[in-house]
Amino acid sequence: FLPQDRVCEFAKLTPIQLLEETEKAVGDPQLPVQHFALVEKSRELKKYQKAVDKMGESLKQLMALNAEQEKDVERVRQRDELLEKVDCMKKKLPWLKYDMKKIEYLEAQKREKEAKKKLNEAAKMLNEFKAPIEKQKQEKTKLDDQCKRISNFMNENIKKRNDLLQKENEAAVQARSKYKEIEDLRREEDCRKQSIIEAKMKLADAERDLQNLPAYEPPKEEIERLKSQILELTSSAHQMMQQKKEKEKSLGQMKTTLRNCVDGLKDMENTKTKLLHALKKSGAEKIFEAYQWVELHRNELNKDVYGPVLIEVNVSNEVHAKFLEGHVAHYIWKRLRIPVAFAVKCAYFVLYESFITQDSGDRDFLVKNLQPFDVPILNYVREESGRKAPSEISKQMHELGIYSRLDQVFDAPAAVKDVMSSQFGLEHSYIGSDKTDRKADDIAKELGILDFWTPQNHYHWSVSRYGDNEMSARVEPVHDSRLLLCGLDSGEIENMRSRKNELEKLIADAEEGIKSLQIQQRLVEDEAAKLQKQREEMVETARREMRKRKDLESCVEQRKRKLVSLERSGDIETAVDKLIEQAARSNIERLKHAIKVKDLLVEAVSCKWSYAEKHMASIEYDAK
Known part of the structure; x- marks a missing residue:
């Protein structure tokens, strides 16, 4: 190590580390050990000091808790002392109540003695005053009985008076009613006399009107004549109506025929329908039904189905159509042997009426359901490999007048086009111009084209199987197209159109005839209605005249009967005298009742006087 490295480490030491390193450097090996032991002891001392402090705090908390609990203990002790006092007081309470009740009993006993003393004194006084009171009570009772008898007598008097007054009122009412009846009878007599005079006048007027009424004879012959004319006109109108119905029925049939004719003409003029008609004429009798069935059930198929091929x-x-139809005329448009790769049911089919499927399930479904229509079903299987791409039109071909292949001149769905191209070699058949027609030999030799079409001819070379490069040619004229550019026979369409025009003319004539018949029928019906109205007026006039005569005769009879009944009325004077006598008897009864009422009133006054005296005496006794 370098010196500066060691110095750097020394400078980084902490004071504790510096002390330890210094002790190590001194040389005494026990010094670090002792220092370490001293450090451990210091740590233990600090630990014990912390424990002592903690226990001191716990002691203080426990002492404080103990002081609080001592207060609670003191309160519990005081509570126990108070409960003991309560028990003692409960035991003393009955004695206190007994002392109080005893004092009350003694006071009540004293009051009872005083009350008995007062009662005895009152009894003595009552005995002293009882005899005169009893005497007065007896006298008052007698007076009350007398008042009661007088009151009952007065009530009976009032009841009798009321009965008499009611009878008097009834008699008065009877008398007044009798007088009123007398007045009514006299008034009725005056009215009867006046009614007799009026009835005689009305009877004379009615008889005069009946005599003046002229005799009326109904025109029966005229009515019968009108009736016969009406019947004739009605019969004529009915016949016209029948003729009109027959013509309308015939008109309806002609209109139906016209609609069918128009629909048929539209179908003939439609391109697809033309093609289907052409197929039908060529032998496919049920091609229309088959095509309609497929169109209705397309939603049940897995993939697209094409057909008929045509x-x-x-x-x-048009020229290309001739070439195409001529090229496959003996194969596809008529009868053709189908290869096994298409897996169809029969060996030979009329392919122009064939339906092409792209799924084996669809093929089986159509074979099963289209069997009644006798149409072939082909299943197209696309070949992914093995097909050689057709050659393009080269410059040399253009120079010789060849401008297209036969598979390029028509449009069709891929499946249909693939079937036609693969089976009939359309991609190997070429189309040329008049120049090609002139150089036909050069084309076969130089270009190796063995099949081509020109506007006038169809050239086809075939290589011999027995010689080397030996070729034979076949030249055929180009024929008109009968299917691809087919149209129905123009004569048939013209016939249909002429039939349509003829029907329209017949319908117009029939409508005019119906209108004229309707006008004639309306005129006849109007004439019949006029005659009917005239006849009804005559009949109504005759009925009215007869009713008028009968009404007058009935009126005369009624007025005669009324006059007789008025003259037969009884003598009114006798009835008046009888009513006067009845009124007099009622007045006499009223007088008798009035006298009785007067007597009862006198009795009532005397009774009231006596009742007043007795009642006053009774009141005086009550006051005493």
């Missing part, structure tokens, strides 16, 4: 192929150029 409606999936779209060729924009």
Whole structure:
């Protein structure tokens, strides 16, 4: 080590470390040991000192707690002393109560003696005054009995008077009613006489009206004539209505036929429908039903299904359509043997009416459900490898007039196009111009193209299997397209249109006829209604005249009966005399009742006088 390193360490020592190092440097080996023992003893001393201080504090706390508990003990002792005093007082309490009750008893006994003494004195005084009081009581009782008898007699008197007054009132009412009846009878007699005069006048008027009423004969012949005319017009209107219904029925049938004709014409003019019609004419009788079934059940299929093949192929150029249809005419548009790779049910199919699936499950589903429609089902399996890419159109081909391949001139879904290209070699068939037609031999020799089309001809070379490079050529003319650019026979469409026009004309004529019949029917019905109204007026007039005569005759009879009943009324004077006698008897009864009431009033006055005297005497006894 360098000296400065050692000096640096020495400078970093603490005082304690410096002391230890100094002791080590002195040379006595026991000195550090003793120093260490001294340090340990100092530590133990500090520890004991801390324990003593802690115990002293605990002692002080315990002493303070003891002082507090001594106070509690003192309070408990005082409480016990007080409880002992309470027990002692409880024992003394009954004796104190007894002393108090004893004093009260003695005082009550003293008061009882004084009360008995006063009672005896009062009894003596009562015996002295009892005899005169009893005498007065007896006299008062007699007076009360007399007052009671007089009061009862007065009540009976009042009751009798009330009865008599009521009877007198009843007699007065009877008398007044009799007088009123007399007045009513006299008034009725005057009214009866006046009524007889009026009834005679009304009877004379009614008889005069009946005599002056002219005789009326209803026009029966005219009514019958109108009735027959009405029946004829009604029958005619009914016949017209039947004719109208028949014409309307015929019109409805013609309109239905027209709608069907229009729908059929629309279907014929529709491209897809044209193609389906072409397939149907070529032998696929149920192609429409099959196509509609597939369209309805597309949501049940796993993948897209194409078909029929004819409606999936779209060729924009008429010349190219001829080439394409001519190239596959003997294979796809008619009957074609399908390779095993497509796994179909039958060996031969009409491919133009075929449906192409892309899933084996869809293929089985369609085979099962389209069996009644007799259409083939193909399952397309895409080949990922093994297909050679077709060659492009080279510059040399362009120079010879070749401008396209046959697989490039039409549009179709990939599956349909792949089927057609792979099976019929469309990618190896080329399309050329008139220049190609002129240099057909050079094309086969120089370019090795064995199949191509020109606007006029179809050239096809085949290599012999028996000679070296021996080739034979076949040239065929280009035929018109019958399927790809098909249209229904124009004559058939024209026939349908002429049929439509004819039906429209017939419908218009029928509607005019119906309108004219309706007008005639309305005129006939109006005429019948007028005649019916005229007949009803005649009948109503006859009924009114007959009713008028009957009413007058009935009025005359009623007035005669009323006059007779008025003249048969009894003599009123006898009834008046009888009522006067009854009124006199009622007045006599009133007088008798009034006399009795007067006598009762006299008795009542005397009784009241006597009752007043007796009652005053009784009051005097009560006052004494």
